[in-house]
Amino acid sequence: MGSRMIKCPKCGVFNTNRDYCKNCNTLISNDKKRELKVAALKQQHIDEAVYSLENPGxxxxxxxxxxxLYRIVGWILYSVVSVVSIIGAGLAWMIAMVAAG
Known part of the structure; x- marks a missing residue:
């Protein structure tokens, strides 16, 4: 493999085959930045899933x-939301069919 010369954007020192600057310890490797970004995105998805599981509607x-009594009210509320959603989906489908010709 060839050597990579990367100039640190912070201090201007040239580094050979390093992920971090040897002078100021700034992250300079694009591959490492990409890995950290993917890891942060995965952790964000995990946090959103945990939040949705821990905080139901x-x-x-x-x-x-x-x-x-609260359970009955909950089932009625759930049923009303479901029926309204089904009616809305049916209207959207009908509008799409009319618009399609």
């Missing part, structure tokens, strides 16, 4: 409540 919390 109102209807789901009410459906799992210990009080029977």
């Amino acid at each position: 109102l209807a789901k919390r009410l459906k799992q409540h210990s009080n029977l």
Whole structure:
């Protein structure tokens, strides 16, 4: 393999085959920057999934409540949201079919 000469954008020192600058320890490798960015993106997706699992919506919390009255209200709320979503999807499909000709 050939040697890579990379100039540090912070201090201007030329570095050979290094990920970090030998003078100021600044990250200079594009491959390493890309790896860190991918790792951060994966961690963000994991954090979003954990948040959505730990914080369910109102209807789901009410459906799992210990009080029977709250569970009934939760199921009614869930049913209303489902019916409205189905009606909205049907209207969107109908509008798309009319627009398609």
